[in-house]
Amino acid sequence: MIDIIIMIFCTLGALAVLLAAIGVLRMPDVYLRLSVTTKAATLGIGLILVGAAFHFSEVGVTSRIIAIIFFITVTAPVSAYLIVRASYFIKAKLWEHSIVDELNGMYDKKTHSLSSTDLPDEVASHRTDDEEEIEEIK
Amino acid sequence: MMQKRFLMNVLLTVIWVALTGSFDYLNFIFGFLVSFFVMWIISRNTDDRKYFTIAFKVLGFFFFFLYEFFKATIEVAYEVMTKRFQMKPGIIKMPLDAKTDLEITLLSNLISLTPGTLVLDVSEDRTVIYIHGMYVEDKVKFINSIKEGLEKPLLSIMR
Numbered sequence: 001m002i003d004i005i006i007m008i009f010c011t012l013g014a015l016a017v018l019l020a021a022i023g024v025l026r027m028p029d030v031y032l033r034l035s036v037t038t039k040a041a042t043l044g045i046g047l048i049l050v051g052a053a054f055h056f057s058e059v060g061v062t063s064r065i066i067a068i069i070f071f072i073t074v075t076a077p078v079s080a081y082l083i084v085r086a087s088y089f090i091k092a093k094l095w096e097h098s099i100v101d102e103l104n105g106m107y108d109k110k111t112h113s114l115s116s117t118d119l120p121d122e123v124a125s126h127r128t129d130d131e132e133e134i135e136e137i138k
Numbered sequence: 139m140m141q142k143r144f145l146m147n148v149l150l151t152v153i154w155v156a157l158t159g160s161f162d163y164l165n166f167i168f169g170f171l172v173s174f175f176v177m178w179i180i181s182r183n184t185d186d187r188k189y190f191t192i193a194f195k196v197l198g199f200f201f202f203f204l205y206e207f208f209k210a211t212i213e214v215a216y217e218v219m220t221k222r223f224q225m226k227p228g229i230i231k232m233p234l235d236a237k238t239d240l241e242i243t244l245l246s247n248l249i250s251l252t253p254g255t256l257v258l259d260v261s262e263d264r265t266v267i268y269i270h271g272m273y274v275e276d277k278v279k280f281i282n283s284i285k286e287g288l289e290k291p292l293l294s295i296m297r
Contacts, residue, residue, distance in 0.1 A: 016211070023218045031270045032227055035256040036214055042251070043211060059162060077250030081257055084270070088258060099228040100277070103258060103268045114268075116231075116261035 006051045013047030016040050028095040030087045038080040042072055143189035147173050192295060199291045203248065206287060210253040214272065228274040229258060231266050232281050235289055241296055242267075248288050255284070 023036030046069050053065045089112065094101055106115050147170065154169030155161060178190050217225055236242045246257040246267060254272040261267070274280050 019215050019218055023214075026218060028223075029227075031229075031256060031258075032225075032272065035254060035270060035272060036218060038256075039207075039211065039251060039253040040214070043207075062163065073251065074247065077247045077257070080250055081246070081259075084256055085259055094229070095227055097223070097226070099226050099274050101229045102231040103229045106261075106268075114259050114261045116263055116266040 009051035013044045016044030030092045214253040225272045
């Protein structure tokens with residue numbers, strides 16, 4: 001009975017990791033690749049580890065596995081977020097069939113600070129105003 | 139107050155395990171449930187009861203998230219395996235209701251963990267969050283599904 005449970009968990013986990021691998025090959029851009037890979041890999045590792053927990057069924061092993069699953073779940077999104085942010089900065093292209101890109105033009109080019117409102121033109125006009133004022137003062 | 143209740147619960151669990159003398163997971167879980175039930179019975183005012191309603195909410199949210207997680211995984215798996223892509227990806231701006239650091243961190247982690255959505259960045263003034271989604275057919279529907287599915291239950295637990 002317990003063998004069957006272990007088999008089910010490990011097979012599902014291996015399938016999830018396989019799916020992540022195929023996703024990396026097939027997806028058309030960085031963002032889609034990351035959004036397929038991180039989750040499927042997390043799920044796959046989690047399922048395989050649960051299978052391992054059933055296989056050993058000891059307190060020490062199980063508590064370590066719970067800790068591993070917890071830390072993977074907490075850290076995987078953070079690394080995905082950092083990679084995706086960096087790839088947006090180096091202007092990795094979105095897939096051509098993407099519908100919208102509301103992030104376009106929201107980053108300040110020099111400081112990389114992100115604005116929430118859609119006012120690039122007004123900011124530009126403000127800047128010109130300031131320059132004019134400076135010239136007037138001069 | 140909440141932390142006090144939780145620590146009390148853990149303490150009672152340890153006492154239960156020490157008294158019964160068998161040091162395994164099942165006994166820990168059973169002891170936790172027993173002490174939880176006892177504390178629930180002896181709680182009197184509404185201030186005390188908050189811990190118990192939140193405990194059920196956390197449990198419910200956990201299983202709800204697990205369900206959503208597997209549903210979205212199957213969706214993405216189908217997308218990866220089929221020959222022609224049906225997806226309509228895009229980057230969407232979502233206004234945030236979460237305010238503190240912890241709330242925003244947890245929310246963005248949960249969004250990133252759900253297959254098909256990925257957090258790109260949080261704006262400097264913390265009013266909006268930029269999400270890359272795989273299925274953005276309708277922008278309003280997409281935002282609503284995240285707001286109703288993840289943000290609302292999370293905030294009801296945190297606050």
